[in-house]
Amino acid sequence: PVLGLDEGRTYRLGIMGGTFDPIHNGHLVAAEQAFDDLRLDLVVFMPAGRPAFKLDKRVTSGEERFAMTLLATADNPHFVASRFEIDREGVTYTADTLRLLRELYPDNVEFYFITGADAITEIVSWRDAADIARLAHLVAATRPGYDLDRAWDAIAASGLEFDVTYLSVPALAISSSYLRERVEAGQSLRYLTPDQVTGYLHKHGLYGAPRNRYGHTG
Numbered sequence: 001p002v003l004g005l006d007e008g009r010t011y012r013l014g015i016m017g018g019t020f021d022p023i024h025n026g027h028l029v030a031a032e033q034a035f036d037d038l039r040l041d042l043v044v045f046m047p048a049g050r051p052a053f054k055l056d057k058r059v060t061s062g063e064e065r066f067a068m069t070l071l072a073t074a075d076n077p078h079f080v081a082s083r084f085e086i087d088r089e090g091v092t093y094t095a096d097t098l099r100l101l102r103e104l105y106p107d108n109v110e111f112y113f114i115t116g117a118d119a120i121t122e123i124v125s126w127r128d129a130a131d132i133a134r135l136a137h138l139v140a141a142t143r144p145g146y147d148l149d150r151a152w153d154a155i156a157a158s159g160l161e162f163d164v165t166y167l168s169v170p171a172l173a174i175s176s177s178y179l180r181e182r183v184e185a186g187q188s189l190r191y192l193t194p195d196q197v198t199g200y201l202h203k204h205g206l207y208g209a210p211r212n213r214y215g216h217t218g
């Protein structure tokens, strides 16, 4: 049971994909809001194996990104952390993930792929975008200062029939890059990501975090 779902019932299943390097409160708040607004049964956090768009960048190991994702989601009864993508070899494509999940759950699960609105403008050019449109509803969380017109235009221009629900997520300009910069600068991550995540990344010396401190400076 890849996601531990019950075959005997139907699900409205959120899938929160991302690199999660590291996971932060922006991801968690967006997922929680999608859960509420779209009346989802569960949100599965799926750290990407080898993210297609970050092949040129240094990315923390899947195992470590998964561990942080697990820690961040552990206390929420309707959040699940999944190894599905990190356990697959090679580059991870969302369309492959959705096709594999559809084979596993042919008719009892409706997929809601949750993503930032910034990613929506790009999703039309992702590999097998037409399959993504066919297999999942999209939930686009707007980031502060983001103009939705670009997302609308990109989808309209693609000619693909994406079913997109736009969610306005309360002001959260948090990004993983911002967290990594803060760690490198010796600044605290408090209130930006759960403390368990901060503890883990210090313990493992990720992003240049000193191993002898528990997430605070000085």
Ligand code: ATP
Binding pocket: 017, 018, 019, 020, 021, 025, 026, 027, 030, 114, 115, 116, 117, 118, 119, 141, 142, 143, 169, 172, 173, 174, 175, 176, 177, 178
């Ligand atoms: P990076 O800064 O390294 O690009 P990131 O913060 O964008 O990291 P990702 O793992 O790349 O995190 O993003 C995973 C998904 O979460 C993407 O769909 C992204 O658009 C969305 N997302 C990221 N940050 C937020 C946020 N603060 N609010 C809502 N959605 C977000």
Ligand code: MG
Binding pocket: none
């Ligand atoms: Mg990003």
